[in-house]
Amino acid sequence: MKRTESTRQRILDSALQLFNASGTASVSTNHVAAEAGLSVGNLYYHYKSKQQIIRALFDQNEAEVLSALAPPSDRPLNIDDLELMMKANFQILWKYRFLYRELVALLIEDPELATSFRDLRHRGFSNFERLLQFFAASGVLRPIEDPEELSRLTHLCWLISEFYISYVESGLGLLQTVEGEGWQEKGLALLRHVIEPYLPPDPESP
């Protein structure tokens, strides 16, 4: 409706870029305004605080995550869907990496954000657990009787997805996978590694 969204969006884009590059602590609203090519006053006209900008970025992230992880619903799921979802998820996590990188600190500093995040995560976790359960029940994965084991597997996938990028950024991965996209493939490999023991026994293995 309003064309004011254009400016709002430019603020978010600039903030996202700077936060990803330098972290939220060292990026001030001044920097964001400069990067976006507007005055501080104007920035504050659109967002009444730095926290509001971060929240808006979180909301954007939330929308993208939910849409990327929504199952096709009109078509039976297969194992490739799982792989595709994980891939799409990595893209989004990378786009908003500052959020996950500083996650706990951001949540401590903004209880309201903490509530939103925990809500999102809770829903996402349940969905993913159901998805794995569905795969196990439909033969894509081998059956998982113990609910504790299912829960552990879900937590494991979730933890890896959420923090793999921070793990890479924090150094070791970077040194070894200098190539631009290699990190993503390696992350997927870790997820596959965790899933692998649950693939159904293959009758024709060498």
Added chain:
Amino acid sequence: MKRTESTRQRILDSALQLFNASGTASVSTNHVAAEAGLSVGNLYYHYKSKQQIIRALFDQNEAEVLSALAPPSDRPLNIDDLELMMKANFQILWKYRFLYRELVALLIEDPELATSFRDLRHRGFSNFERLLQFFAASGVLRPIEDPEELSRLTHLCWLISEFYISYVESGLGLLQTVEGEGWQEKGLALLRHVIEPYLPPDPESP
């Protein structure tokens, strides 16, 4: 030698406590000095900047990690040693959790710290990989031929150890494991879950 260490240590203790509780961004040198019961001037006499304090805490952490992960050397290693090391490691990670929680941001803000950290991690990673290799070679774990697979398993264990606490702190785990120590046991369970497929086939399973 000098009793100045007492004050220096009090500064570090106070800083550690506050950083863990509120994050480095919202804790100022003023707060640290107040918590330690000294003047700001005195604090700056001992550490010339906030970054220096963080570095000192990192060094402390490094020393504890290295000593906790040093193998007995005079005694053959067994699988319980692995479990004990992981447990000790969790304790240390918890003690210095702000470091890992804000890891990437801290490394971006302080390139010198980044160098130290990457060096430590590189050494730690190699050691741990060798340890797993040793277990695989000596029958504690089943043989792992593919070096890529060994590397993946090592990365996996490392990633889980390093970020599990942030994962818990960021919410989901907290809601489910309200009990004070349960989180640690659950973390170990995740690590065991990853190791389990590599345990040697047990002749007398039900």
Added chain:
DNA sequence: GTCTATATCGCGATAGAC
């Protein structure tokens, strides 16, 4: 070593003209 000022700076946020 420790304290009490104090200097300096930049940040978040607002007021008011256009």
Added chain:
DNA sequence: GTCTATCGCGATATAGAC
């Protein structure tokens, strides 16, 4: 909606007395 100007504050860091 956008700008310029500015206020108030708290943070880092230093100077100098004790």
